Amino acid sequence: MEIFLDTANIDEIKHIVRWGIVDGVTTNQKIFLNEKGINFETRVKTICELVRDKPVSVESNGKTLQEMLDDARKFTKIAKNVVAKVPMTKDGLGLEAVKMLSSEGIKTNVTVMMNFNQLMLATKAGATYVSLFYNRAKDAGENALEIVTEITNWIYENNYKTKLIVGSVRNPDDVAQAAVAGAHVITIPYKIMIAMPFHKKTDETIEEFDKAWQEFLLHQKV
Numbered sequence: 001m002e003i004f005l006d007t008a009n010i011d012e013i014k015h016i017v018r019w020g021i022v023d024g025v026t027t028n029q030k031i032f033l034n035e036k037g038i039n040f041e042t043r044v045k046t047i048c049e050l051v052r053d054k055p056v057s058v059e060s061n062g063k064t065l066q067e068m069l070d071d072a073r074k075f076t077k078i079a080k081n082v083v084a085k086v087p088m089t090k091d092g093l094g095l096e097a098v099k100m101l102s103s104e105g106i107k108t109n110v111t112v113m114m115n116f117n118q119l120m121l122a123t124k125a126g127a128t129y130v131s132l133f134y135n136r137a138k139d140a141g142e143n144a145l146e147i148v149t150e151i152t153n154w155i156y157e158n159n160y161k162t163k164l165i166v167g168s169v170r171n172p173d174d175v176a177q178a179a180v181a182g183a184h185v186i187t188i189p190y191k192i193m194i195a196m197p198f199h200k201k202t203d204e205t206i207e208e209f210d211k212a213w214q215e216f217l218l219h220q221k222v
């Protein structure tokens, strides 16, 4: 299973890359808004350099098919590891865009999906990644955990290479549940990532061992 960072912040990416567990980055318009005042292209280039050859999803803002294609083609020229993020749209234009982009060899991440059918259609259209918005799907009354298992089984049984990304995670437990359910990738915001190494009992145990060590040193034979 891979772990992506759901951020466009340089310090956050640099920090977690040092942990040796980052397999890619995902961004969206709201994530870029958090970085107010930056240049979009320069930032995408920097993120791509920071994660080397690992995938960096950058979302198209287009509303028409042509606009979606233009954005995807433009963004994937910024660096070779950019993946064109295309939203699932109710008119099917997102799917049409993905079909065309995949025939051009452009990697895609179909995003903002809430149920099995959307994920299945995007997989069939040729998406490299399909993104389930885990908690937003739950907010809409979907059984997001069940969808993770169902779609990963379906992808496997039908011999697709598409990877399921679980996004919209809101706490470390979501990460554990999605991982156990079979997610291929989980994209995690920095705030949640830095909370993941923590367990109260781990801290208490380290403290207990530190005290024991101090006591040992007092009685050590020199």
Ligand code: E4P
Binding pocket: 006, 026, 027, 028, 030, 111, 131, 133, 135, 136, 166, 167, 168, 169, 187
């Ligand atoms: C995934 O690619 C998205 O960037 C992300 O996880 C969005 O989720 P949220 O807006 O619910 O946080």
